[in-house]
Amino acid sequence: MTACGRVRVAVRRRSASRADARAVLRDLLADATEVAGDAEIATRPSGQPHLPAHPEISVSLSDDGDWLAAAVGVGGRVGVDVQRPEPVTAGRLRRCGSPTARVALAALPDPEREREYSRIWTVQEACVKATGTGLAGRPWTIPVEVGQHDGTWHSLCWHSVPLPDIAVSVAHELRYPEREAR
Numbered sequence: 001m002t003a004c005g006r007v008r009v010a011v012r013r014r015s016a017s018r019a020d021a022r023a024v025l026r027d028l029l030a031d032a033t034e035v036a037g038d039a040e041i042a043t044r045p046s047g048q049p050h051l052p053a054h055p056e057i058s059v060s061l062s063d064d065g066d067w068l069a070a071a072v073g074v075g076g077r078v079g080v081d082v083q084r085p086e087p088v089t090a091g092r093l094r095r096c097g098s099p100t101a102r103v104a105l106a107a108l109p110d111p112e113r114e115r116e117y118s119r120i121w122t123v124q125e126a127c128v129k130a131t132g133t134g135l136a137g138r139p140w141t142i143p144v145e146v147g148q149h150d151g152t153w154h155s156l157c158w159h160s161v162p163l164p165d166i167a168v169s170v171a172h173e174l175r176y177p178e179r180e181a182r
Contacts, residue, residue, distance in 0.1 A: 076173030079129025
């Protein structure tokens with residue numbers, strides 16, 4: 001669970017069997033909800049996965065090479081992204097959020113810049129996955145600062161998962177059930 005809501009995230013390295021992200025999602029569903037791991041996972045025209053028989057549960061998948069991530073949210077939309085750190089080109093740096101983030105990233109040594117850029121990008125990707133807009137949602141415009149590991153953007157709450165080798169972030173809809181019940 002995350003601090004802002006009922007969200008679970010699983011991150012795994014692909015095994016020799018080359019497990020896929022849907023298998024990770026099925027395990028997470030069975031572990032985190034009362035939904036059986038064999039529930040139908042369909043794909044919307046936008047490419048976003050969903051559970052047709054369980055519209056109250058939102059799911060998201062991501063993979064990057066040897067890494068897989070899945071997220072399950074109850075009662076609100078969810079997005080997850082995973083990325084291995086890579087060299088940060090000048091073009092990537094120009095498209096990274098706020099001007100202060102760009103300046104702070106440029107001042108970091110290469111390995112730290114690569115990790116921090118990847119973390120910022122996973123936050124931005126997780127947010128646009130949660131909204132269902134993908135790259136059309138212009139993730140690079142979402143403000144995330146160097147060193148910021150939690151935050152909000154529009155109706156979403158986001159978190160970076162602290163892992164040493166990869167960047168993983170999850171975003172989910174802010175819900176206030178006690179207000180909605182009134």
